[in-house]
Amino acid sequence: MTEKLKIVGALGEDALLLPALVNDALTANDRAKYYFSLLQTARVRADNLERPFSTLREERIASSVDQPQLDQVVAAARRSPEGPYLIPHSEQIVHQLLAAVREMIAPLAAVADGEQAGGFGERLALLSAAAIADDDMMEAECIDGMTRADRHRCDSLHLLVIDLHKELNVLQAALATESVDGAMTYGLADDDRQLVAAFMQGVRRTAPLKFDHPGLGTTAARSGGVVVIQNDIGTTDAHVVVIRVNNLTVTTLYSDVHLQRLNFFASLFSRWRVRWDDILSRRDGAMDDGLYHLSVARHEAGDRDGLLDFLSFLGSRLVFLIDWNKARKRLRSLLGKADAADLLKWAADEDVGHMGFLKCGGDELIYRGLALAARGDYRPGLFLHDVLPRNxxxxxxxxxxxxxxxxxREGKQILLIEDEVVVELSRFFRGAEERLLDMAAEHAALTWEVAAGLRDCLLRARLSDWKRRFRHNAERAKAWESQADELVQAARLAMRRSEPAAFLAQLIEAADEVVDCLEDAAFRLTTLPAESNGDLCRQLETLARLVLAAAQEYVKVVATARSGRDASSREDMQDLLAGVHRIIALEHQCDDAERAAEAALLARAGDFRELYVLAETGKNLEQAADELMCVALKFRDHALSEVSAH
Incomplete structure (x- = not known):
């Protein structure tokens, strides 16, 4: 019906008006969709008076409906006790809606055979009979019957408009008399061509990123005094972008079945002054999930050059919408929802795109790479950042x-790209045991920090500002303990995904008891009575120095384990065992120092509160040394078992 031959056959006095009829019909399509939205939104408002609502003013302006009084329809809509809805101007809305549909049928009737137009006219005649608004009152069944778009149920005006719009798009492309940089156009003025060319410059710049995927076909025409550019993003009915250029104002109407993709599209314009109206959701059984979403964006350019720059940028962003949801789903199994969305945003901002990733296998490409690079440490079902740090x-x-x-784009084979991915992944990927040794080293460093803070506080206990120093040290110790707890949580996760990591994860968890004891001691010192002069704190100085020395030896033990993981170095093993035994010896000295401190406190303390606080602090320090020795012994046993295994 819309092939070039049939259009040529329709040429004659009436057919010369066909391009203008198509322009008017496409403008009528926008009006019809606005009227559908207005009736649906008014009904929702009447059923939910307490909820916020949109007046649809921006949609009215974008649809070229010059009736400001319609902006009050949604706010004034009410439901009567008897059931019908009171929708102001509804008789006028229904009348204009039917007129818009008739205007959409007109260009199809002008084509040579006119057969399909007759079918559309019959549908309109049947549906018009049920479109009743009496004294601005409408039944719920009438609104549903007009706005429904579920093809599994009965016909509706909305379905008729959708079908007409498809036919008009095909007809418009067939009528195009001129190509402007790949866009099929007709009826453009000289200045209009520059606008379309700027838009197409952006489309062509990034179009190679879609590879052989269909889409991005563009048509443009002058309609209703504005330049209208429509781009064929994909095959989904509701995935449409229509750009209207009026002087220096660019209005973009974008609809999508995926709300996340709509939000993603809006995020691409963060560096431009673009105002996005509230997103409107529409129920449509013919769409994915039965729902689609619409938003209107408006940009006011400062001058002609700014207008051309924006149009070029707008055109360049469309390629990143193709198969976006497919890429998002593939990435969710690797990175999680938030990180997947961030990666897709980065790929668009960097003009990299996601279609290459999909063509190379998507998530399967990563799984194949992990199978080679992880060497058994990776288990399916976990996120990529479970085996690699998130960054x-x-x-x-x-x-x-x-x-x-x-x-x-360079013509490389997919197998070669896969090999490059494996090589790069091997650089990023380290075995779980090695990463946990890094965690253990960081945890040991935090242990040393807390122990050093305690030692320094006790050495300064006789200064006049000891209270402030003790309080500041306790705050730092608490922060370090929180960091240590985060390492424990990360180690527990690693333990679940890799058997070799189990020991080191348990070791870090055991070492966390040392940090807890030292943090308890730091807090306990802040509870000393204000009248304390700090002299009694000297009795704990020796104990604190010994604990710090043991913590220092533990740092060395972990560092030795990191440098000699393969257990093949005799010198490394000797250093590790020597460090463990120094920790054991220091623990024994801590026992003696704790008893000596307790005896001195009992002999010299005059205040029970001061005696209690310092005695309990001593016990915390001695317990920290005990826990550190237990950790060191576990390290020794594991190291010896590794040597035996080799």
Whole structure:
């Protein structure tokens, strides 16, 4: 019906008006969809008076409906006790809606055979009979019957408009008399061509990122005094972008079945002054999940050059909408929802795109790489940042996106790109045991920090500001303890995904008891009575120095384990065992120092509160030494078992 031959056959006096009829019909399509939205929104408002609502003013302006009084319809809508809805101007709305549909049928009737237009006219005649608004009162069944878009149920005006719009788009493309940088156009003025060319410059710049995927076909025309550009993003009915350029104002109407993709699209314009109206959701059984979403964006350019720059940028962003939801789903199994969305945003901002990643296998590409690089440490069902630190997982996926996109554009084979991914992943990926040794080293360093803070506080106990110093040290110790707890949580997660990591995870968890004891001691010192002069604190100085020395030896033990993981170095093993035995010896000295401190406190303390606080602090320090010795012995046993295994 819309092939070039049939249009040529329709040429004649009436057919010369066909382009203008199509322009008017597409404008009528926008009006019809606005009227549907207005009736649906008014009904929702009447059923939920307590909820916020949109007046649809921006949608009215974008649809070229010059009737400001309609902006009050939603606010004034009410439901009568008898059931019908009171919707101001509803008789006028229904009348204009039917007129818009007839205007959409007109260009199809002008085509040579007119057969399908007759079918549309018959549908309209049947549906018009049920479109009743009596004294601005409408039944719920009438509103549903007009606005419903579920093809599994009966026909509706909304379905008729959807079908007409499809036919008009095909007809518009067939009527195009001129190509402007790849856009099929007609009826453009000289200045209009520059606008379309700027938009197409952006489309062409990033179009290679879709590879062989269909889409991005563009049509443009002058309609209703404005330049209208429509881009065919994909095959989904509701995935449409229509751009209207009026002087220096660009109005973009974007609809999508995926709300997340709509929000993603809006986020791409953060550096431009673009105002996005509230997102409106519409029920439509013919769409995915039965719902689609619509938003209107408006940009006011400062001058002609700024207008052209914005149009070019707008055109360049459309390619990143193709298969976006497919990429998001593939990435969720690797990174989680938030990190997946951030990665897709990065890929768009960097003009890398996600289609190369999908063409190379998507998440399967990563799983194959992990199977080779992780050497058994990776278990399916876990996120990539479970086997890599989150920042490294993000950097690695950025590399994958770049390698896939650039590699395919350079003509590389997918197998070669996969090999590059494995090599790069091997650089990022380290065995779980090695990463846990890094965690153990960081945890040991935190243990030393807390022990050093305690020693320093006790040495300064006789200063006039001892109270402030003790309080500041307790706050730092609490912060360090929180960091240590985070390492324990990360170690527990690693223990669940890798058997070799189990020992080190348990070791870090055991070492956390040392930090807890030392943090308790730091807090306890803040409870000393204000009248204390600090002299009695000297009795704990020796004990604190011994605990700090043991913590220092533990740091050395972990560092030795990190440098000699393969258990093949006799010198490393000797250093490790020597460090363990020094910790054992220091623990014995701590026992003696704690008893000596307790005896001195009993002999010299004049205030029971001071005696209690310092005695309990001594016990905390001695317990920390005990726990540290237990950790060191576990380290020794594990190291010896590793040697035996080799």
């Amino acid at each position: 490294l997982a993000r950097q690695f996926m950025q590399f994958v996106f770049r390698a896939a996109s650039l590699g395919l």
